Amino acid sequence: MKLKAQPAQLDLFASSPEPWSVTRVNRYxxxxxxxxxxLQDLWVEGEVSNLRVTASGHAYFTLKDAQASMRCxxxxxxxxxxxxxxxxxxxxxxxxxxxxxxxxxTYQFYVDHVQLAGIGRLYLEFEALKRRLAEEGLxxxxxxxxxxxxxxxxxxxxxxxxxxxxxxxxxxxRRYPLVDVLLSPAMVxxxxxxPQIVAAIEALNRHGDVDVIIxxxxxxxxxxxxxxxxxxxxRAIVASRVPVISGVGxxxxxTIADFAADVRAPTPSAAAxxxxxxxxxxxxxxxxxxxxxAGALQGWLAECQQSLHYLREDLQRASPLDRVxxxxxxxxxxxxxxxxxxxxxxxxxxxxxxxxxxxxxxLSPFATLERGYAIVRHAGTGHVVSSVGQVAADDPILxxxxxxxxxxxxxxx
Amino acid sequence: xxxxxxxxxPKWGFGEVGVGSKMSGRKDDELTFExxxxxxxxxxxxxxxxxxxxxxxIALFERGQALARLCDEKLEQAELRVSxxxxxxxxxxxxxPFDRDA
Numbered sequence: 001m002k003l004k005a006q007p008a009q010l011d012l013f014a015s016s017p018e019p020w021s022v023t024r025v026n027r028y029x030x031x032x033x034x035x036x037x038x039l040q041d042l043w044v045e046g047e048v049s050n051l052r053v054t055a056s057g058h059a060y061f062t063l064k065d066a067q068a069s070m071r072c073x074x075x076x077x078x079x080x081x082x083x084x085x086x087x088x089x090x091x092x093x094x095x096x097x098x099x100x101x102x103x104x105x106t107y108q109f110y111v112d113h114v115q116l117a118g119i120g121r122l123y124l125e126f127e128a129l130k131r132r133l134a135e136e137g138l139x140x141x142x143x144x145x146x147x148x149x150x151x152x153x154x155x156x157x158x159x160x161x162x163x164x165x166x167x168x169x170x171x172x173x174r175r176y177p178l179v180d181v182l183l184s185p186a187m188v189x190x191x192x193x194x195p196q197i198v199a200a201i202e203a204l205n206r207h208g209d210v211d212v213i214i215x216x217x218x219x220x221x222x223x224x225x226x227x228x229x230x231x232x233x234x235r236a237i238v239a240s241r242v243p244v245i246s247g248v249g250x251x252x253x254x255t256i257a258d259f260a261a262d263v264r265a266p267t268p269s270a271a272a273x274x275x276x277x278x279x280x281x282x283x284x285x286x287x288x289x290x291x292x293x294a295g296a297l298q299g300w301l302a303e304c305q306q307s308l309h310y311l312r313e314d315l316q317r318a319s320p321l322d323r324v325x326x327x328x329x330x331x332x333x334x335x336x337x338x339x340x341x342x343x344x345x346x347x348x349x350x351x352x353x354x355x356x357x358x359x360x361x362x363l364s365p366f367a368t369l370e371r372g373y374a375i376v377r378h379a380g381t382g383h384v385v386s387s388v389g390q391v392a393a394d395d396p397i398l399x400x401x402x403x404x405x406x407x408x409x410x411x412x413x
Numbered sequence: 414x415x416x417x418x419x420x421x422x423p424k425w426g427f428g429e430v431g432v433g434s435k436m437s438g439r440k441d442d443e444l445t446f447e448x449x450x451x452x453x454x455x456x457x458x459x460x461x462x463x464x465x466x467x468x469x470x471i472a473l474f475e476r477g478q479a480l481a482r483l484c485d486e487k488l489e490q491a492e493l494r495v496s497x498x499x500x501x502x503x504x505x506x507x508x509x510p511f512d513r514d515a
Contacts, residue, residue: 150447173493296460
């Protein structure tokens with residue numbers, strides 16, 4: 001049997017008479033793989049096994065499916081960017097490029113990003129992102145801004161056709177229609193949603209002149225709400241100068257936007273209620289102020305009247321008329337008193353006089369005369385003769401008896 | 414406490430207390446609800462605090478009434494005004510009315 005020479009072997013020998021080194025082969029294979037555009041940007045799904053992270057920080061693991069396996073490497077810089085590293089047995093989606101580890105002549109999958117595949121992926125990634133942003137301080141309560149008590153203008157970021165907007169507007173119209181509403185529309189679901197939400201928030205900040213922003217979306221599944229777990233949305237909310245209220249989903253749903261917002265509301269309607277005061281309460285408050293006004297004025301008037309009354313009294317007390325009257329009264333009193341005393345004195349004197357008169361009467365010489373005595377007097381001088389020696393014979397004398405007087409002459413002494 | 418200040422000379426007009434638009438520095442029709450509500454509270458407080466002349470008390474009372482009326486008017490507004498930001502060609506936005514019933 002003739003040995004048929006293989007054309008490839010003949011070619012090989014023709015173009016390269018020398019055998020290749022192993023190094024050269026490996027390098028050649030590497031360049032082939034590195035030149036293939038499919039292999040340089042590849043998503044692979046598989047199950048992780050044999051994961052080990054070395055001291056240097058690089059991760060080595062195997063990805064496998066039912067029939068085959070593949071060696072994987074993830075450099076430290078890419079490992080650090082991961083929110084989490086998958087564990088052995090977990091099903092993942094890995095992105096990277098296929099190349100050759102020249103030294104060993106093996107091909108490896110150089111992974112730059114790995115994420116969990118399947119239903120739990122979303123939830124675990126949500127948890128990991130939330131933790132990372134929290135550690136960064138994005139959700140710091142000290143950074144939360146207070147809501148204005150009486151907003152003049154309110155911005156709403158949501159879909160123009162969604163029920164969430166209708167609910168918000170109904171609540172506002174009922175509670176506080178004097179606020180002006182500015183809608184900044186954005187999709188609230190799908191890949192386009194996060195950048196649109198970010199742009200809508202920024203537009204309100206820059207052009208809207210609003211006092212508060214509501215970011216809202218009605219209820220839905222975790223996937224449907226996913227846009228509000230986007231890191232870009234969270235950062236835009238935190239960066240907003242205007243305070244942001246989040247009203248996403250139902251009561252139990254908590255998205256990352258809710259953590260980033262200044263105030264979290266359980267639903268879009270609740271967000272509207274938190275954003276504005278209640279008109280009927282305010283009307284009652286104004287009524288109360290009216291009553292306070294009236295009461296204060298009345299109170300003030302009463303105080304003035306009271307002051308006036310006291311002043312009047314003071315005036316009265318200081319009045320000279322008063323003094324005059326009281327002096328007049330004193331005069332009356334005094335004169336009454338003195339009148340009494342006078343009469344008393346007079347009576348006393350009269351009594352005394354009568355007494356003296358009586359006494360005088362008894363002492364009167366005329367009383368003696370009635371007893372038969374006579375008063376003799378010189379007819380010429382009128383002197384009373386009280387002694388015999390005072391008369392001589394033939395002296396004319398007057399003899400007074402109690403009932404009269406007669407003349408006589410002394411006949412002899 | 415003697416709330417009623419005695420006067421030596423009667424004072425006429427609003428000049429003393431500075432009530433009215435001079436106090437807030439704005440025309441009344443530019444007052445926001447918040448500003449009017451706030452000023453109402455302050456006015457009532459001052460009337461309650463006392464130490465006022467007759468004219469000051471009357472001026473404050475009337476100012477309070479006017480502010481209460483203004484607040485009521487604003488609260489009675491029935492229509493919610495809604496507009497929408499529309500991006501313009503070349504950047505920027507303009508605001509257009511938004512039809513709630515559309």
